[in-house]
Amino acid sequence: LLDPRPLTGTVTTTCGYCGVGCTLDVHLRGGEVAVITPTRSAPVNRGHACIKGRFAHTFTRADDRLTTPLIRRDGQLQETSWDDALGFVADQLTAIRAQHGPDAIGMISSARATNEENYLAQKFVRTVIGTNTIDNCSRLCHAPSAAGLTASFGLAGGTNCLDDLDRTDCVLLAGANPTEAHPVVGARIKQLVLGGAGLIVIDPRETELAALADVHLRLRPGTNVAAFNGLARLLLDHGHIATDFLTERAAGLDELTAVLHDYAPERVSEITGLTTADLTQAAELYGQATNPAIVYGLGVTEHAHGTDGVRTLANLAILRGTVGTPGCCGILPLRGQNNVQGASDMGALPDLLPGYQPITDPRVRERFARVWGSPVPERPGLRIPQMFDAAVAGELRALYVIGEDIAQSDPCTSHVEHALRCCDLVVCHDLFLSRTAELADVVLPAANFLEKDGTFVNFDRRVQRVRPALDPPGAAKTDFDILRHLAHALGNDLGCAGPATAMDECAALTPTFGGISHARLDHEGPLHWPCPDTDRPGQPVLHLDGFATPDGRAHLAACPYLPPGEQADAEFPFLLVTGRRLVHYNTGSMTRRTPDTELLPAETLDVHPADAALLGLTDTAPVEVTSRWGSVTMPTRTTREVSQGQVFAAFHFATTPTNALTSPHTDSATGCPEYKVTAVALRPG
Numbered sequence: 001l002l003d004p005r006p007l008t009g010t011v012t013t014t015c016g017y018c019g020v021g022c023t024l025d026v027h028l029r030g031g032e033v034a035v036i037t038p039t040r041s042a043p044v045n046r047g048h049a050c051i052k053g054r055f056a057h058t059f060t061r062a063d064d065r066l067t068t069p070l071i072r073r074d075g076q077l078q079e080t081s082w083d084d085a086l087g088f089v090a091d092q093l094t095a096i097r098a099q100h101g102p103d104a105i106g107m108i109s110s111a112r113a114t115n116e117e118n119y120l121a122q123k124f125v126r127t128v129i130g131t132n133t134i135d136n137c138s139r140l141c142h143a144p145s146a147a148g149l150t151a152s153f154g155l156a157g158g159t160n161c162l163d164d165l166d167r168t169d170c171v172l173l174a175g176a177n178p179t180e181a182h183p184v185v186g187a188r189i190k191q192l193v194l195g196g197a198g199l200i201v202i203d204p205r206e207t208e209l210a211a212l213a214d215v216h217l218r219l220r221p222g223t224n225v226a227a228f229n230g231l232a233r234l235l236l237d238h239g240h241i242a243t244d245f246l247t248e249r250a251a252g253l254d255e256l257t258a259v260l261h262d263y264a265p266e267r268v269s270e271i272t273g274l275t276t277a278d279l280t281q282a283a284e285l286y287g288q289a290t291n292p293a294i295v296y297g298l299g300v301t302e303h304a305h306g307t308d309g310v311r312t313l314a315n316l317a318i319l320r321g322t323v324g325t326p327g328c329c330g331i332l333p334l335r336g337q338n339n340v341q342g343a344s345d346m347g348a349l350p351d352l353l354p355g356y357q358p359i360t361d362p363r364v365r366e367r368f369a370r371v372w373g374s375p376v377p378e379r380p381g382l383r384i385p386q387m388f389d390a391a392v393a394g395e396l397r398a399l400y401v402i403g404e405d406i407a408q409s410d411p412c413t414s415h416v417e418h419a420l421r422c423c424d425l426v427v428c429h430d431l432f433l434s435r436t437a438e439l440a441d442v443v444l445p446a447a448n449f450l451e452k453d454g455t456f457v458n459f460d461r462r463v464q465r466v467r468p469a470l471d472p473p474g475a476a477k478t479d480f481d482i483l484r485h486l487a488h489a490l491g492n493d494l495g496c497a498g499p500a501t502a503m504d505e506c507a508a509l510t511p512t513f514g515g516i517s518h519a520r521l522d523h524e525g526p527l528h529w530p531c532p533d534t535d536r537p538g539q540p541v542l543h544l545d546g547f548a549t550p551d552g553r554a555h556l557a558a559c560p561y562l563p564p565g566e567q568a569d570a571e572f573p574f575l576l577v578t579g580r581r582l583v584h585y586n587t588g589s590m591t592r593r594t595p596d597t598e599l600l601p602a603e604t605l606d607v608h609p610a611d612a613a614l615l616g617l618t619d620t621a622p623v624e625v626t627s628r629w630g631s632v633t634m635p636t637r638t639t640r641e642v643s644q645g646q647v648f649a650a651f652h653f654a655t656t657p658t659n660a661l662t663s664p665h666t667d668s669a670t671g672c673p674e675y676k677v678t679a680v681a682l683r684p685g
């Protein structure tokens with residue numbers, strides 16, 4: 001701002017960090033970002049933005065940004081040309097496919113990439129390679145939301161939009177710390193509370209919003225299902241249910257009632273550690289609210305029974321009839337990454353084509369095959385954790401990773417690194433030489449969101465434009481262009497000349513996106529899916545005309561509580577919960593290369609003061625954290641934000657790789673890892 005030179009332009013685009021999807025004005029000077037401001041008229045952020053979206057942009061011109069393709073020769077990654085790199089990848093993929101078949105090749109697409117790039121990625125894998133082994137990192141976060149919300153309501157998205165929260169008189173916030181992970185939503189909830197709305201927080205940690213809550217259900221990690229069942233039982237016992245709604249629009253009440261027989265408050269207290277009084281207060285607050293809303297995050301999904309967690313949480317909204325009714329507030333999952341919703345919407349999934357159309361449906365495959373001019377493989381592919389297991393077993397020989405640092409972000413990283421080493425070919429697109437890129441055979445320099453054209457879908461199903469403010473540096477390319485060029489090197493033409501035509505093709509094949517185009521978004525602004533045709537607006541509120549389930553009803557779920565994959569024991573007496581910190585984002589590859597990092601230069605292990613005293617730990621003292629899966633040493637931070645017997649860390653720093661500790665246990669329904677419960681031991685490091 002102190003630079004006296006005039007600004008040379010402004011580009012309005014969508015933030016590339018979290019799934020809130022704030023609209024940002026990127027002001028340019030001399031072809032570089034001068035300053036970023038939140039767009040005042042933006043419907044999502046209403047003139048607000050957080051420290052990441054607003055200030056964490058200097059990574060884009062960091063000195064160590066990858067600008068040239070790299071290929072491993074003589075054990076070293078060496079600079080090369082695009083022709084050489086793509087020719088090598090094409091030859092290797094062709095040879096692996098010829099020798100081992102197409103299912104020996106897998107791709108991990110990217111929640112950081114645009115919809116159009118994800119659409120092209122799954123088209124590439126299905127038509128050029130000939131396999132359905134493609135997945136995206138929603139597997140690691142909100143796959144249980146997609147599965148759970150689809151089972152309950154018929155569609156894999158939140159039932160309402162952020163603006164609907166303005167109507168609520170009670171927010172039930174479960175397993176989420178939006179103040180740090182989704183700050184603009186966190187601020188919105190805080191404003192609601194200051195305006196008089198009730199707040200129930202269900203979280204093992206004392207977050208900022210928990211401190212503001214009317215009741216904080218500080219449950220034991222891994223006991224969500226018992227807590228949600230306990231609340232459902234109290235809603236039923238105390239008559240806080242929408243009887244007409246349940247009769248006319250829901251199914252499964254008898255089965256749920258039978259299961260809830262075992263969830264009297266006393267038993268729920270035993271499992272969760274919550275008091276009967278707190279449970280009752282929460283049930284009364286939610287049950288008596290005129291228009292309650294549910295907002296939840298990864299603390300619900302990233303469990304061995306995460307899909308059950310989503311479904312039993314959705315039960316509460318169904319019991320109160322606050323979904324699919326005019327004026328309701330519904331249930332909103334806080335999707336993590338900027339386009340994690342869109343990556344799944346676009347079919348970067350092993351069993352679903354764009355718009356969640358099942359790969360096993362021959363009519364769906366036939367429709368796609370006709371437009372793509374290529375058969376669509378029938379057999380569902382592997383999920384991300386299955387890809388790693390298959391690589392170790394010698395069945396998956398090539399792994400193609402777009403913009404994900406799986407060696408830092410995925411659980412049990414020693415297993416991930418072993419899987420990468422087992423592959424004959426590992427290819428990465430990335431901005432920097434991440435841990436995954438260090439292990440790759442070919443690294444292709446990619447563009448970031450400030451350099452891309454396309455769209456993202458935010459957490460409330462809003463399809464929003466992404467516009468390029470900068471050119472990629474050096475020879476870096478967008479993921480879209482890399483995939484098109486690689487297809488050419490393999491003798492194929494993916495047929496989408498640019499992002500706009502890719503979206504047009506997607507819209508023609510995907511009923512939920514049928515009315516969406518770049519031209520319309522540019523003219524009308526963001527649109528919520530489903531948006532089936534160009535004559536109708538999108539739908540901010542779902543299910544008003546009936547639920548999208550086969551019988552048109554919302555389905556209550558009768559899920560008993562099952563324990564997490566690990567419990568604390570004598571050898572590993574603490575439970576580690578992982579999460580995010582305000583100033584950093586996921587693996588930190590972007591935010592650590594900005595001034596943000598001065599505010600948080602290193603990860604810490606958060607330990608309750610009483611536990612720290614017993615162990616002889618003081619603030620900043622190194623603590624060695626050991627689980628059954630790995631060991632990491634990091635500085636101690638004593639805080640009452642965690643309960644005794646529990647510890648917390650984020651995974652933003654490659655030097656303290658928290659996910660070396662997390663276990664390979666996954667959600668039984670979706671394969672989502674159990675990041676939120678790992679038994680660990682501590683000792684002064």
Ligand code: SF4
Nearest residue numbers: 015017018022050053
């Ligand atoms: Fe970006 Fe999320 Fe911050 Fe908004 S809240 S500016 S989308 S990181």
